[in-house]
Amino acid sequence: MNAQRAGPARNRVTPRGDIVAVPARGAWMGNRGRLHKGDGRRDVFRDHQTKAWLVCTLSFKDRHLSQWQPGHYTLLFFLDEAVAFAAGHRPCAECRRADYNAYRSGWAASHDGRPLLAREMDERLHRERRPATAVSRPVSAMDWRDLPDGVFVVAEERDAVVVGDHLAVWNGMDYAYGRHLPRPRGGVARVLTPPSTTGVLRSGYPVQIDESAR
Numbered sequence: 001m002n003a004q005r006a007g008p009a010r011n012r013v014t015p016r017g018d019i020v021a022v023p024a025r026g027a028w029m030g031n032r033g034r035l036h037k038g039d040g041r042r043d044v045f046r047d048h049q050t051k052a053w054l055v056c057t058l059s060f061k062d063r064h065l066s067q068w069q070p071g072h073y074t075l076l077f078f079l080d081e082a083v084a085f086a087a088g089h090r091p092c093a094e095c096r097r098a099d100y101n102a103y104r105s106g107w108a109a110s111h112d113g114r115p116l117l118a119r120e121m122d123e124r125l126h127r128e129r130r131p132a133t134a135v136s137r138p139v140s141a142m143d144w145r146d147l148p149d150g151v152f153v154v155a156e157e158r159d160a161v162v163v164g165d166h167l168a169v170w171n172g173m174d175y176a177y178g179r180h181l182p183r184p185r186g187g188v189a190r191v192l193t194p195p196s197t198t199g200v201l202r203s204g205y206p207v208q209i210d211e212s213a214r
Contacts, residue, residue: 009042009067012077015086015152015159015170015192016137017129019044019076024175026077027208030055030089038070049073051126052118053089055081060095079175081208082161085201086152086193088129093118103200110199121196128194140191142198144184150207152192155181159192161213168213177213 010021019035033049036042055078067075078084091099100118108115116124131138139154147153151162152170160167160181171178191198201207 010044011042011067011075012079012175013083013087013089014172015083015161017047017087019047020172022172022175024079026079026083026175027058027210028055028078028081028084029058030076030078030084030092031073032076032089033073034071035074036068038068038072042068044074051122053087053122053125054092055084055089055096056092057095080210080213082150082152082193082210082213083170085150085197085207086159086161088125088194088197090121090125090197102205106200106203106205107196109203111196124196125194128196137192140195140198141188142191142195144187144189146202147189147191148198148201150193150201150209151198154190154192161209163209163213177210 008021008023010019012020012022012024012026014020030053032047032053035044035046035049037045065075066072078087091103093100104115104121107121129138147162149162149164153160153162153167155167159170161170161177162183165183167181167183168177169179169181
């Protein structure tokens with residue numbers, strides 16, 4: 001057997017936006033353009049081709065999408081929507097139109113009230129997740145009391161998602177959430193989720209969080 005096909009493919013996304021190889025699949029699919037070379041190898045050679053980083057449903061109108069094909073975008077997978085949002089993705093406007101509209105409305109409500117076009121949101125998210133001077137994934141400073149559920153933070157030097165009164169720590173080995181930590185009652189949090197998406201969640205967007213975080 002070809003060693004390239006012996007293990008899991010590198011197409012799962014972490015909260016920091018890294019693309020890794022783990023057996024788990026996840027609740028959502030998405031893409032950032034064509035990241036693979038299309039020469040028969042199940043691997044990626046870049047982390048994005050476009051500024052539009054999308055979160056899609058696993059199935060839509062009985063379409064069949066082949067992975068690793070020449071000229072086709074690379075299919076990526078996320079444990080849950082909270083992970084996808086932390087990585088810098090947003091809902092797809094085609095296969096998730098209602099969610100896209102809710103996200104766009106939440107964006108307008110948490111900014112200046114003006115609905116933006118998809119490309120305008122993509123430009124903003126691209127700046128927030130990829131500042132030119134950043135060496136690693138950017139982190140924002142925000143008050144713990146202002147953080148909505150579904151936002152990813154750095155706690156005890158581990159990535160974790162906010163869920164009610166606790167934090168669920170990300171377990172990259174299992175591609176799931178592990179131990180729980182108490183949520184601080186005050187102070188400054190180090191937030192991984194892009195500020196604009198954090199505003200969308202704060203406005204009431206019903207982000208999906210995996211049951212392992214509950």
